[in-house]
Every structure is written in structure tokens, then in C-alpha cells.
Amino acid sequence: GAGVSQSPSNKVTEKGKDVELRCDPISGHTALYWYRQSLGQGLEFLIYFQGNSAPDKSGLPSDRFSAERTGGSVSTLTIQRTQQEDSAVYLCASSSWTSGANEQFFGPGTRLTVL
Amino acid sequence: SQELEQSPQSLIVQEGKNLTINCTSSKTLYGLYWYKQKYGEGLIFLMMLQKGGEEKSHEKITAKLDEKKQQSSLHITASQPSHAGIYLCGATRGGSQGNLIFGKGTKLSVKP
Numbered sequence: 001g002a003g004v005s006q007s008p009s010n011k012v013t014e015k016g017k018d019v020e021l022r023c024d025p026i027s028g029h030t031a032l033y034w035y036r037q038s039l040g041q042g043l044e045f046l047i048y049f050q051g052n053s054a055p056d057k058s059g060l061p062s063d064r065f066s067a068e069r070t071g072g073s074v075s076t077l078t079i080q081r082t083q084q085e086d087s088a089v090y091l092c093a094s095s096s097w098t099s100g101a102n103e104q105f106f107g108p109g110t111r112l113t114v115l
Numbered sequence: 116s117q118e119l120e121q122s123p124q125s126l127i128v129q130e131g132k133n134l135t136i137n138c139t140s141s142k143t144l145y146g147l148y149w150y151k152q153k154y155g156e157g158l159i160f161l162m163m164l165q166k167g168g169e170e171k172s173h174e175k176i177t178a179k180l181d182e183k184k185q186q187s188s189l190h191i192t193a194s195q196p197s198h199a200g201i202y203l204c205g206a207t208r209g210g211s212q213g214n215l216i217f218g219k220g221t222k223l224s225v226k227p
Binding site for chain 2 (some may be wrong): 004008031033042043045046048050056091094095097102103104105106107108109111
């Protein structure tokens with residue numbers, strides 16, 4: 001498709017389990033972003049990729065969170081030993097940004113529920 | 116760090132009425148982005164403003180960035196039920212960082 005896609009759309013897991021969330025950006029977009037949206041917190045930035053490199057990981061909340069991007073395309077966000085406070089909607093966005101205007105296109109998100 | 120304050124937090128209007136949502140920053144905005152989100156869906160890009168005094172329109176939605184580049188407003192004319200959703204303003208920090216900082220959003224409901 002033409003837009004950003006994410007999978008799964010919903011994920012329910014038990015506390016302590018690891019989860020992987022996937023993002024397929026728009027073809028040709030070099031920049032990829034992960035955000036988290038939770039009640040009361042709004043949209044929080046997690047990590048940003050330019051190509052396969054992550055120049056900004058400042059938003060990752062703990063070392064249980066990691067992300068990688070391969071081939072300048074698909075990205076995976078991994079959360080290890082999930083906690084209930086990790087429950088949120090995880091949004092991925094991509095853009096063709098290198099400098100200047102940075103119009104980001106968002107995927108539909110993955111709703112993560114940690115029981 | 117730069118923070119974006121949106122007002123109002125929520126808004127209920129009668130169909131056909133005009134409305135304005137504001138986004139205020141404590142620092143100069145290098146790029147201001149308006150998005151719309153419906154429940155369970157991702158963010159839909161509406162408009163981007165970069166220059167002080169800039170104004171853009173799309174259908175019945177107009178966004179403005181003030182001259183000092185610290186406040187933006189989103190104005191909807193003759194609101195329709197299809198305008199209902201959460202409106203979010205986002206801004207770049209400037210420099211080489213590409214991520215957006217977002218306001219908490221304004222929830223708009225339009226009564227038919």
C-alpha cells in the first residue's frame with residue numbers, strides 16, 4: 001500500500017513477556033519515528049532513524065526498549081519484560097526529511113495491552 | 116524543553132458553527148504541524164506552517180502561524196460531523212533533530 005503500515009494492530013500480552021512491534025514505512029522515506037500515545041501522557045517521542053542509524057534514542061523510557069531498522073525500510077520496536085505501564089498505542093511515522101520541513105506520515109498504530 | 120499548550124482541551128459545537136483551536140509554544144516554532152486523529156486511527160496530516168505570518172487553508176480548515184512564531188491557530192468554518200476528532204499540534208525542536216513534540220490535543224465534537 002501507499003501508506004505506513006504497522007503490525008499487529010492489537011497485542012495483548014502478559015506482564016514479563018517480550019513483544020515485537022513492526023513498522024513498514026512509505027517506500028523511499030529515509031526517516032522513521034516511533035512514538036507512544038497513552039492516556040494522560042499524550043504523544044511521546046521514542047526513537048528516530050535516519051536510514052538504518054538511530055541518531056536520537058532520547059525518548060526510550062528504559063533499557064527494556066530497543067529498536068532496529070534494516071535495509072533502510074522495516075523497523076521493529078522490541079519491549080522486553082513488559083510492564084503494565086507499557087500499555088499504550090505505539091505509533092510509527094515516516095518522512096523524507098533530511099533538513100527543513102518534516103511532514104511525517106503516521107501508521108494506524110499498535111495497541112499494546114499488558115495484563 | 117519546548118512545550119506546546121493547546122486550548123481548549125475539548126470543544127463541543129453545533130453543526131454549522133465556526134470554531135478555533137489554539138496552540139502556544141514557550142519557544143520559537145521552527146515548524147508547526149497540525150494533525151487530526153480519530154479514535155483507533157493514526158494521525159492524519161492537515162497542514163504545515165513554517166514562516167511567521169503564514170496562513171494555509173484546506174477546504175474549510177485554515178491554520179495560521181503568528182508573526183513571532185510562538186502561536187498557531189486552527190480555524191474551522193461551518194463545522195460538520197466529519198470534523199469531529201482530536202486535533203494535535205506538533206512542532207520540531209529545530210536543529211538536526213527530526214522528531215515532533217506534540218500538544219496534548221483538542222477533542223472536538225460536532226452535534227448534528
